[in-house]
Amino acid sequence: MDTSATPLHDSLRGLDSDSCYRALAARDTRFDGVFFTGVTTTGIYCRPVCTVKTPRPTSCRFFGSAAAAEAAGFRPCLRCRPELAPYALQENLAHAVWQRIAGGALNDGNVERLADEVGLSSRQLRRVLMQHFGVTPVELAQTQRLLFAKKLLQETRLPMADVAFAAGFGSVRRFNALFAQRYGIAPGDIRRAGEGAAPAAPGALTLRLAYRPPLDWTQMLAYLSHRAIAGVEQVRLDDGKGGSYARSVSIDGSLGWLRVAHRPERSQLELEVAPSLAGVLMPLVARVRAQFDLDANPAVIAGHLGRDALLGERLKSMPGLRVPGAFDAFELGIRAVLGQQVSVAGATTLSGRLVERFGTGMEAPFDRVTHRFPLPAALAGASVTDIAAIGLPLSRAQTILNLARFAADGGMRMRPGLTLEESIARLRSVRGIGDWTAHYIALRALRFPDAFPAGDLGLQKAAADEGGRLTEKQLAARAAAWSPWRGYAALALWMG
Template identity: 40%
Template sequence: MADNKDALYLAFKAKDARFDGRFFVGISSTGIYCRPVCRAKQPKAENCNFYATAAEAEQAGYRPCLLCRPELAPGTSITDATANLVYRAARMLEKNCGSGQSLEETAKRLGCTGRHLRRVFTAEYHVSPIQYLQTCRLLLAKNLLTDTDLAVLEVAMASGFGSLRRFNDLFKKQYKLSPTALRKEMKEEKIHNGSITLALGYRPPYPWEEMLRFLAGRAIKGVELVKNGAYRRTVCLKNSEGKHLYGWVKVDHNPKKNVLNVTVSEALLSVLPQVLARIKHLFDLYCDPDEIHETLQIMNHIRPGLWVLGTRVPGCFNAFEMAVRAVLGQQITVKAASTLAARLSEHYGRPIETGMDGLTYTFPLPEEVFALGENLQNYFGPLGIIASRSNTIYELAKAFVQEEIDFDYPASPEEEMKKLLSIKGIGSWTAQYIAMRAMEWPDAFLETDAGVKKALQPYTPKELLKMAEAWRPWRSYATMSLWNTL
């Protein structure tokens, strides 16, 4: 950052949205740090210091700007960190900031020691993992205080602070004002209706209509609903005590502010960081479209319009749900697979009251499917699911329950795909598709897919695979762009 101050200041001066979330600006004359897109009066260059993360800016003594709101900045994509381990650690800290998970537990899940994680994390981000986690909690709390009417105690608990006193002390120390004083400064009255709404930022352009069209075509009746320009779904998540919580989420688009509005039922408040992390994954909010465009624009040399700047890869909210649906969709139409998944949810999911027409069930949990036993065909057969698919779904449920496959920020998606391929009934297409959508693998390529072959006629799968070598490491995005051309 110190070596590029002139270039970073020019990006800050231009309010260039491409750099949003890539760095933060600490302004020494005010003691405030901002996003590169902040519309406040431009400070002098000599008063600006630049930081890679919000946590680094806060550790340098700056407090977040109330105008541009650093908590709304989009995160970094998987190739932004020089160490993949550090990237995965940061994502896990964000997702679990409300769970009380220790650093040693995080390190164990990442396959390293706590000491090693602290060393590489500090070298990459210039703050310790604990300092990064503290900033995640503080910024989530600031978001809740600004955009909801939750009591300060509820904000403290939802953000992962163990006590109200600890939250108040740390908030005052870091931001130089109390949580209640911050809320008074915002002055806007909030309407309480049993839910909360927060904003999540992205880097434009964002193809909202294409994303909704993809999700609508694969929506599971009773579990998901795309209607009136918004995505809705039922949710079942475990809290830090292992208890299952049931609720719903709604996501819509605010293009003027480059954010998605996420409305969450209050029943999910104690697992809010999990919900937000899953929404970011589902809607690919960490994506850096310009970086991907640099590689994939060559697709337009084959035929104009094959690649579109801003293309996103839809992730998933529930990895087991998505994997099961991928298995159900083998060799049948997308619509037929959705019908089978809906029957599965109606018979083996849990009924839920959401107050919304069309959202009536949660998708069955892997432990619930696994508990039905190896003779799953006896249960799934009457729903129209053939025996081979039932057996594959049972093995998938077993893999989830026994944690044999890592679907959550795996260190090596290729290794996890090999494990998927060892399950009878899962071939290359299914393994690549699951890795692309569940594991956030940006380099999956489905050369045998009917849509990919149709978009690139008359090339053979072998020719397509050779052609796609030039699209690494973004072949998942190339696949999505090809599907979108159909």
């Protein structure tokens, strides 16, 4: 079918109208979040996986973001719910800023401050987002806030005022006015028209987080269970419901807990959150999405890495492989330092001792979640001998202290758009952080998919012929063909 006349918005890059329409007609999950379809006959925009009858090509307009579709006058579909779509991850400045905005960076409306964090002027920031998404920073932020509010309306029973504030609106009146202006419907009508809130555990808010299938949830939990920090995290592999992950949470002064379970029939994770965290739901959801790598496109990654004979065989037994991330970058950084020159089990033991000595006690409905991980300032104010008392050599205790001071000064908050090489250099500026530790932190905490610790002994052995071992230089040369997904190759080799 000829779709050459089907309009493409400037925000959609790398795809033509024929490819978009074929993906739409096939409801291809690989393109979920990559583009959105505005239907001119209804004024509604949908995800490519929407189950409604496929519109005619002449009625379709394709957009690279929900914000671009809304700026063109389309309203979000109540059936496929564009707010559930995984993000279309790309390694560029515009998408890095988008991710920051999705986490609530512009909820205070301060474009100048965001621009300063990015290292641009506000005019340059506006130009970057206009070029990639066809909308201004404020328009992008408004779309993210409205979609998040819509999500809360359909999935929770939060009072309307709490929905407005959780979605970053300064007042309920402003929320109601913008919602009605953009969507042509009152917030209360969205709640009545929705599918209803998911059943929640007593004293919990429950949200749904979609991903592109498949997802190897069992493998993900197995990896996290071996590295779970005693007192902070709890992983259950045999709970009779497919397993779950729970932890304590501290964001911007709000303290609580969360629990994540898998709902494979919906291609979603179910997130239960303590009501005390209602005010920080936007950044919390962004962190959980990153921790479980929900925005990965496993078909694209496997298609690229599968061309290598060694990786191809391993990936066949790991459909939906993801890189397990970290809820908190500082926490993961400390865990990585504790893992220097010791086994995974040894590092886990040390991390539990660190939490018991320097963490803060808290209550949660999980028997093994008893503490909040120590904040950077708490460790930065400790002495080397106090830190070493958990069973560390003085040199490694000093590295813990150095990293804590680095984080307390804002060092772990990397500027959007920073390259992998720049981030590695910044981490290595901390005395005691070498190449292996820096790449490990970049892979799991900073979410660089091409981070690759070529100095890792396990990777050197796994990539060699049986019984052999590659040198660091040889492994780096072999891994060059795996770029830009070397981090996923590392996981396949570690887990194989």
